[in-house]
Every structure is written in structure tokens, then in C-alpha cells.
Amino acid sequence: MSGLTAMARVLAAETGTRQAICTLRHLHVAARPIVLVPITLAGETNAPLAVLVGDDRDRPQLIVTNRPRVREERLRFAERLGAELLLPIANLARRTEVVPTTRRTTTVRRRAVEAPQIWVPNPAGVEFLRLLGRMTRFRSTVGQWAVAPSVPTLGIWATWFAEQSEFADSSVLVATTQALTAMWATGQSDLEDGNLAALMAWIDPPPGTSAADAAARAEDTIAFPPAGPATDPQFDAVVLEPALRDLDAAPDDQVRERVLARLASGLRDQMQPTWDRVWRAIDLLDAVPAAPHVAVRWERDRERFYAFADYLNTIGLPQARQDGAVRGARRLTDLEVRKSTFDAQRAYDDALVMAEYRLSGEAFRGIVVDADADRVVRPSSRRVRRPLITVTTRDPARLAPGDRELRDPQRPTQEAAVIDVESDGAQTRIRLELSGGLGSGTTGPAPSGSVPAVGDVVTYTRLKAGGYTHRGTFPNREDTPWTHGGPPAEYYVPTSHDAAEDWS
Amino acid sequence: MLGIDERLAAIRGSSDRKRHNARTLAALTTNPGCARRAILDAAGVHKDKIAARVGHPTEIGKMSKIAVLRGTFFEQQVKAEGGAEMLRLLRAELGLPIEQAHYEDLGAAEVDATDPRSKREQSNESRYQLTRQAMRMTAGSGPDAGTMFASPMLRIAFGGVWVYLEPDLVAFQIGDKFHIVEIKSFPIIDEVADPGKVAGALRQAAVYVIALQNLMEELGRGRDLVSPEVLLVCPKDFTNQPTAAVRNVRKELAVIRRQLERMDQVREILRAVPQEVTFDLAADRQGRPTRSPADLKRALNQIPARYSPDCLSNCEMGRFCRSEARGSTNVLGRTIREDLGGVDSTSMAVALATGRLRPTDDLEETAHLLRTIYTMRADCLQGAS
Numbered sequence: 001m002s003g004l005t006a007m008a009r010v011l012a013a014e015t016g017t018r019q020a021i022c023t024l025r026h027l028h029v030a031a032r033p034i035v036l037v038p039i040t041l042a043g044e045t046n047a048p049l050a051v052l053v054g055d056d057r058d059r060p061q062l063i064v065t066n067r068p069r070v071r072e073e074r075l076r077f078a079e080r081l082g083a084e085l086l087l088p089i090a091n092l093a094r095r096t097e098v099v100p101t102t103r104r105t106t107t108v109r110r111r112a113v114e115a116p117q118i119w120v121p122n123p124a125g126v127e128f129l130r131l132l133g134r135m136t137r138f139r140s141t142v143g144q145w146a147v148a149p150s151v152p153t154l155g156i157w158a159t160w161f162a163e164q165s166e167f168a169d170s171s172v173l174v175a176t177t178q179a180l181t182a183m184w185a186t187g188q189s190d191l192e193d194g195n196l197a198a199l200m201a202w203i204d205p206p207p208g209t210s211a212a213d214a215a216a217r218a219e220d221t222i223a224f225p226p227a228g229p230a231t232d233p234q235f236d237a238v239v240l241e242p243a244l245r246d247l248d249a250a251p252d253d254q255v256r257e258r259v260l261a262r263l264a265s266g267l268r269d270q271m272q273p274t275w276d277r278v279w280r281a282i283d284l285l286d287a288v289p290a291a292p293h294v295a296v297r298w299e300r301d302r303e304r305f306y307a308f309a310d311y312l313n314t315i316g317l318p319q320a321r322q323d324g325a326v327r328g329a330r331r332l333t334d335l336e337v338r339k340s341t342f343d344a345q346r347a348y349d350d351a352l353v354m355a356e357y358r359l360s361g362e363a364f365r366g367i368v369v370d371a372d373a374d375r376v377v378r379p380s381s382r383r384v385r386r387p388l389i390t391v392t393t394r395d396p397a398r399l400a401p402g403d404r405e406l407r408d409p410q411r412p413t414q415e416a417a418v419i420d421v422e423s424d425g426a427q428t429r430i431r432l433e434l435s436g437g438l439g440s441g442t443t444g445p446a447p448s449g450s451v452p453a454v455g456d457v458v459t460y461t462r463l464k465a466g467g468y469t470h471r472g473t474f475p476n477r478e479d480t481p482w483t484h485g486g487p488p489a490e491y492y493v494p495t496s497h498d499a500a501e502d503w504s
Numbered sequence: 505m506l507g508i509d510e511r512l513a514a515i516r517g518s519s520d521r522k523r524h525n526a527r528t529l530a531a532l533t534t535n536p537g538c539a540r541r542a543i544l545d546a547a548g549v550h551k552d553k554i555a556a557r558v559g560h561p562t563e564i565g566k567m568s569k570i571a572v573l574r575g576t577f578f579e580q581q582v583k584a585e586g587g588a589e590m591l592r593l594l595r596a597e598l599g600l601p602i603e604q605a606h607y608e609d610l611g612a613a614e615v616d617a618t619d620p621r622s623k624r625e626q627s628n629e630s631r632y633q634l635t636r637q638a639m640r641m642t643a644g645s646g647p648d649a650g651t652m653f654a655s656p657m658l659r660i661a662f663g664g665v666w667v668y669l670e671p672d673l674v675a676f677q678i679g680d681k682f683h684i685v686e687i688k689s690f691p692i693i694d695e696v697a698d699p700g701k702v703a704g705a706l707r708q709a710a711v712y713v714i715a716l717q718n719l720m721e722e723l724g725r726g727r728d729l730v731s732p733e734v735l736l737v738c739p740k741d742f743t744n745q746p747t748a749a750v751r752n753v754r755k756e757l758a759v760i761r762r763q764l765e766r767m768d769q770v771r772e773i774l775r776a777v778p779q780e781v782t783f784d785l786a787a788d789r790q791g792r793p794t795r796s797p798a799d800l801k802r803a804l805n806q807i808p809a810r811y812s813p814d815c816l817s818n819c820e821m822g823r824f825c826r827s828e829a830r831g832s833t834n835v836l837g838r839t840i841r842e843d844l845g846g847v848d849s850t851s852m853a854v855a856l857a858t859g860r861l862r863p864t865d866d867l868e869e870t871a872h873l874l875r876t877i878y879t880m881r882a883d884c885l886q887g888a889s
């Protein structure tokens with residue numbers, strides 16, 4: 001939390017209406033998102049009970065595990081879910097295009113024209129997919145424990161989606177509550193915001209109801225069933241437990257069918273409200289204009305999606321249980337780098353996000369009061385353009401002479417260095433020396449627009465919105481030091497033990 | 505002037521005392537600064553009933569029947585056949601060189617129908633004595649007395665009474681020490697478990713460690729006979745098969761000890777509470793409360809609380825305290841107040857931020873911060889539209 005978000009919360013609480021914390025949307029919203037609402041059986045480890053899934057809000061597919069305590073039935077559930085998810089994924093992976101490049105290179109990179117985007121209600125829904133992936137990706141399609149080919153394939157994809165969602169800049173798997181709270185602040189805490197029903201009540205209250213009242217009502221788990229995957233204990237006691245008992249006791253298929261139908265309708269009642277809320281959330285977010293960098297990041301998602309689909313077609317082995325030491329370290333660096341790039345891009349795109357940095361002193365916005373655009377200096381044998389500008393700001397900027405590599409999102413290729421800083425309490429005067437983004441030559445005036453003019457509003461920050469290439473230096477896989485377990489196997493080859501792994 | 509126990513009894517009123525257990529004792533550490541909670545818990549008030557009566561029923565402690573059944577089943581399985589599975593775990597998973605172990609069930613209790621005490625009281629006491637005896641014998645029996653005790657009974661003094669505690673298992677002995685074994689039904693998948701659930705289990709285990717240390721001290725044996733390393737037994741991956749992990753609970757021990765000591769200071773807190781405050785629900789013969797909710801609320805208001813959103817998952821009074829704290833920045837999050845320069849009221853924060861309210865001298869700096877934030881926000885939103 002930070003000052004601006006805290007203020008937005010307080011304003012929401014006082015006015016009773018949601019408050020934007022971004023002026024633009026920083027998440028990609030796909031044209032045809034897939035929504036997945038899972039629920040699991042209490043007390044067991046990620047035992048699927050049912051899902052509502054599909055890309056048509058009016059016709060959700062309901063998949064129910066026929067006997068949730070039976071291992072084979074769970075695997076069959078995975079097979080049926082695979083039938084829903086894998087076809088659209090395969091279709092998308094087939095339509096590809098060449099990644100345009102300005103660099104001279106012989107290798108042609110491809111990407112998918114469109115990538116899949118799955119929406120789950122909350123972070124626990126992401127965890128459901130991760131565990132479902134872990135549970136199914138090592139299964140064998142031959143031998144004593146053979147399962148349908150779609151089962152391990154679904155597992156590998158589920159794992160991929162869950163892994164991607166750990167990266168701040170990926171939009172292929174979205175937890176709805178997080179997408180909403182990244183856009184709006186409510187007059188309640190994070191804890192209450194974690195309940196999709198209460199969050200949507202705040203963000204989009206029914207007409208004629210105050211947000212606070214709507215949210216308070218949404219805490220009644222009978223009228224507003226939880227968004228899963230965990231079920232409401234009352235539902236377990238009143239509907240689920242009796243149905244499971246009757247299933248076990250059913251003397252014949254006819255009775256079993258009847259009980260299953262009853263169970264399915266009970267489960268649907270639990271999931272339908274969440275299904276509707278997720279779609280409503282997608283609409284609300286879709287209505288907010290997307291920030292410029294959204295398309296750039298989605299292109300990367302499409303590239304990664306294509307690359308993984310390609311890997312699956314050629315090598316196709318499941319992801320290992322745990323990362324090897326090198327892959328683990330590389331992954332951590334990637335997580336960090338992609339997060340900081342994402343943060344910077346958001347700030348560049350969105351003045352309200354940048355304001356957080358201005359408040360903490362990592363950026364400032366001000367007015368140019370003096371500019372020497374044509375200044376040329378000779379630090380060594382060469383003459384170079386080094387315009388000087390003076391900016392006044394009321395922001396609590398934390399700067400000292402000698403600070404370098406500041407940038408204005410309006411001129412991302414130009415760098416500024418602080419020459420001196422003068423503060424009179426209310427206002428700070430900062431003199432900056434600019435370099436880069438000024439054309440070649442040193443004679444004549446600087447290209448027009450390349451130097452901010454007196455009266456311009458400028459924002460300078462140390463954030464860098466692109467061009468992070470540093471990935472740390474990691475040894476190659478073969479050179480993994482023995483202290484870290486030696487070189488890992490290149491991919492994980494499942495064993496017969498994996499195929500038989502119990503799921504009880 | 506009443507003694508502390510009498511005052512706590514008066515606060516509890518005619519209701520029976522809420523029985524604490526390791527989980528509720530461990531939960532005391534989640535909001536240590538709250539006087540309301542300290543008093544309600546020390547007095548053994550049924551907070552869930554109070555919360556329901558004042559119109560804010562709680563979901564805390566409500567568990568799915570299905571989950572409970574499975575948990576019980578798992579525990580029985582681990583303990584089955586004289587702890588055979590446990591022994592296998594100690595050997596295979598933890599590599600302990602235990603040849604064989606004696607398994608003793610301390611769950612049996614003697615109850616005398618003519619005894620005036622309640623059955624439960626008798627059973628607790630008799631099982632505690634049994635445990636005490638077993639521990640005394642084992643602690644003196646030298647290094648190869650490999651023994652596991654199932655369903656022992658320990659106790660801890662709290663709120664002027666004994667709270668009886670039932671650890672799943674106490675294992676003796678691994679390197680001459682007693683170890684608490686905690687059996688949980690959440691899984692360890694590829695050697696990783698849900699950190700929140702692990703933390704909860706360790707806090708509970710730490711309560712047992714303290715109780716067992718106290719017992720050793722009573723027996724003149726020294727607290728260090730009880731290891732701060734506990735064994736967590738959980739289902740492995742997606743199966744019903746148990747696996748074990750060793751965790752050191754030294755940190756948890758310190759936190760819980762500190763909190764238990766704090767609770768000794770209930771006397772201090774009580775001093776600020778008016779004598780007539782009681783949470784008696786005045787139940788009728790069917791057990792239905794007859795006390796008016798308004799009256800009950802007034803009693804609650806007399807003891808200061810310290811609400812934060814975490815209360816919703818840790819204390820039965822959470823929703824009530826939230827509604828009482830309405831208008832305070834505490835309702836919005838733990839750090840909001842600090843983020844906004846220490847202002848407690850949302851309306852005041854907004855009034856200062858918009859300049860509607862002129863700050864007093866001591867608030868000058870805060871007001872400046874709030875105005876800066878507010879103006880930045882307003883400018884950005886205006887620029888965007």
C-alpha cells in the first residue's frame with residue numbers, strides 16, 4: 001500500500017463509490033476469454049468436484065466428477081476438462097505470424113496471432129490449476145495406468161498457465177479479484193476484497209443499493225456462495241454430504257443418475273453466481289481504455305504461447321516437479337526483471353501510477369522555467385550537445401547533484417543528469433543536463449521538440465520502461481555446480497511410478 | 505473489591521466457561537494489543553455467541569463436516585497398529601536410528617459416577633495424571649526408552665483455570681528428548697506445504713511444547729528435556745500416505761510465552777473496566793439468550809478494542825468490531841493510517857486532504873502530506889478525462 005492507494009481507499013469509504021487507482025487498464029482483455037470456475041471437495045488435496053468452463057457466457061459447460069472420491073473419476077474429470085480447453089488452445093496455436101523485426105537477422109521468430117486467456121475467480125483458482133497440472137502432467141498414456149492423451153497434455157498446459165501467472169506482465173491467466181483491485185480501490189480492506197462477491201458488490205453495486213450495504217450482504221455465504229474452489233461448509237453439510245452418501249449407497253445406475261443430477265444442479269447453483277460475476281468483471285475492465293504498453297506485453301505473451309506450443313509438439317515432456325538450481329535462479333531474476341519493467345511501463349503510461357513514484361520521491365513532475373536547448377560542450381575531444389533545462393516542482397523530489405539516468409516518458413531515449421537542486425520549502429528548482437535523443441550534428445539549433453521548452457510540463461524518473469536485457473549470469477545447465485545438485489536432467493521424463501501416483 | 509477470578513466470573517456471568525484449546529490459545533498471539541479480546545478470552549466468554557447476539561455472527565471455527573471426517577480418518581491411520589506408521593516415518597523420512605518403540609495410549613480415562621465433578625473434568629484430570637505418571641517414568645528411564653504416547657493430556661494455566669490440551673502424539677525419545685508430534689490433514693506436495701497452514705500448526709505445536717516443558721519442570725526434570733523441534737505429519741502429495749517434516753518452533757515459543765505472560769496482566773486491564781460490565785447472555789431454560797443486544801453492545805463498548813482486518817479471520821468478534829470501527833482508517837487496512845500520516849478517521853483524512861478542515865498545529869505536517877496526495881490524484885484524474 002502507498003499514499004495514493006490509501007487515499008483512494010479513504011475516498012471510496014467516504015463517498016461510498018469505487019475509486020480508480022489507474023487512469024488506464026494495464027491488463028490485456030482478450031476478445032474471447034475463457035472463464036473457469038472450479039470447486040473442490042473439502043478435506044482432500046485439490047480433488048475436483050466440478051467446474052463451469054467456456055468462452056460463451058450464456059452457455060457455460062458444467063463438468064462434474066461422478067464420484068469425487070474415486071481416483072479414476074478424477075482423471076476422467078481431467079479428461080473432460082481437457083476436451084473443453086485443449087481444442088481452443090490448439091486452434092490458437094496453429095494460427096501464427098512472423099514477428100516483425102528491425103534487426104538484421106536470419107532467424108525468423110514466430111508468434112501466435114492470438115493467445116488464450118483464462119479467467120479464474122481468485123488466486124486460489126490459479127492454485128487449483130497449478131495443482132491440477134501437477135497431478136496430471138506425469139500420467140502415462142500407455143500401460144497399466146493408461147489415461148487418455150488429453151490428461152497429461154491438459155496437465156502440462158495447466159502448469160504452463162499457472163507458471164505464467166506468476167509473472168506480473170503476463171495476461172494469459174487472470175485472477176479476477178486481482179485484476180479488479182489493480183484497477184479500483186474499494187472502501188474495504190484487501191481481506192474483504194479477496195471475496196469476489198463482496199468486491200463486485202463494492203465495484204458494481206446493484207442499482208439503488210449503497211456499495212457498503214451490498215458488500216455487507218455479500219458476506220452471507222448462503223445467498224452469495226463462495227467463489228471457490230473451497231465450498232461453503234453449510235453447502236457441504238446440507239447438499240454435498242447427503243448427495244455423496246446417496247451416491248455411494250445407490251443400488252443401481254438409475255438411482256445414481258438421479259442423485260448425480262441433483263448434485264449437479266446443486267453445484268451449478270453454487271458456481272453460477274461466480275460465473276456471472278467474472279463475466280461482469282471482464283466487461284467492466286474491458287470498458288476501460290487499455291494503456292499503450294498492454295499490446296506490447298500481449299505480443300510477448302503470444303510469442304511465449306507459440307514457443308510453448310511448439311515445444312509441446314516437438315519435445316513435449318512435462319515440466320519437472322521442482323526447478324533445478326540454475327533454472328530456479330534464472331526464474332527468480334526473470335520474475336524480478338519483468339516485474340520492474342512492468343511497473344515502469346505502467347508508470348510511463350499512466351500519470352496516476354507515476355504519481356506514486358512522485359510521492360515517494362522517485363520521480364517528479366514540474367514546469368520548465370528555463371531552457372538552453374542549443375548548449376554544446378566539449379568534455380573530451382568531441383563536441384556534444386548537452387542542453388540545460390531548469391524545472392520547478394512542488395513534488396517531494398529526493399534528488400542530489402550528480403544523480404543520472406533520469407528520463408521523461410515523453411522522450412524515453414533522452415537522459416537527464418541533475419546539476420543542482422535548490423529548495424525553498426514549497427518549491428524545488430532542479431537544473432538538468434540532457435543527453436541523447438537530440439539528433440546527430442552539433443551545429444545549429446537542436447531538432448525541434450527534442451528539448452522541452454519553457455512552459456512545458458515534464459516528468460522525470462529513474463524508472464526504465466524497456467530494454468532490460470540483463471538476465472544475470474548463470475552457468476549453463478551442464479555446468480551447474482555440484483553444490484546445487486549437479487546438472488539436472490534436461491527435461492523430466494516421467495516414470496512408471498508417476499503414472500501410478502495415487503490421488504486418493 | 506473483588507479478586508481477579510471473581511471479576512472474570514462476573515464478566516462471564518451465568519454462561520458456562522468456554523473451553524480453550526491449543527488453537528485458541530495460539531490465536532491469542534494474533535492481536536496481542538487488544539484489551540477486549542484479552543478479557544473475553546481470559547474470562548472464557550463464548551465470543552461466537554456474543555457476536556451472534558449482537559447481530560454479527562461469525563464464520564470462524566466453522567469447518568466442513570467432510571473435511572473434519574477426513575482429518576480424523578487421517579489421524580487414526582497414522583496412529584493405527586500401535587504407531588507402526590509413525591515408526592516407519594521416524595525411521596524412513598527422518599532417518600532416525602530407532603530400533604523399536606513402545607506405544608502407549610494415554611487416552612483412557614477413569615470416571616467415577618459418584619464424583620461430584622463433571623465427567624469431562626474427571627476425565628481430563630485422570631488423563632492428565634496418567635500422562636504425568638508416564639512422563640515421570642520415561643524421563644527417568646535412560647536413553648533407550650523409545651516410546652510413543654498417543655493422546656496424552658497436558659495442561660496450562662490460563663485465566664485462572666487449567667486449560668487441558670491434547671497433543672496428537674508425544675514421541676520419546678530422539679536424542680534423549682521428548683518431541684511433540686502434530687498430525688495435520690493439509691498436504692505436503694513435492695515437499696512444500698501451504699505456509700499459512702504450516703504457521704498455524706506450528707503455533708499450536710508450540711503451545712504443547714510449553715505445556716510439556718511446564719510438566720517436566722513440575723517433575724523436577726528440567727524444561728530442556730522437551731525439544732523445540734516438532735514433527736509435522738501430513739498427507740504426502742495427493743495421497744493418504746503420511747509424510748513428516750521436522751520444524752523448530754523456537755520463535756513461536758517466545759511469542760506465545762510472551763502472550764501468556766501478558767495475559768497474567770489481565771488484572772491491569774481489568775482496572776480500566778467498570779465493575780458492572782458483564783457478558784452474561786442470561787439464557788433461558790432452552791439456552792436462548794434473553795439479554796438485549798443493545799445492552800450487550802454497551803458492555804462491549806466499555807472495553808477498548810483494536811480492530812484490524814486480520815481480526816476477521818482470527819477473532820469471533822471480528823465483524824462486530826469492524827462495524828464499531830466504521831469510519832476509522834483501521835477498517836481499510838493495517839497500514840492505511842501510516843500511509844496517511846497517522847490520521848485515524850477517514851472523514852478527517854478527507855477533510856484535511858481537500859482543505860475543508862484547517863489543521864491544528866500538530867496536524868500541519870500531516871495535512872500537508874494529505875493535500876499533496878489529494879492534489880496529485882485530482883490532477884492526474886483530470887488530465888486523463
Ligand code: SF4
Nearest residue numbers: 538810815819822825
Ligand atoms: S475482533 Fe475485536 S475483540 Fe477480537 S481481536 Fe479484533 S478488535 Fe479485539
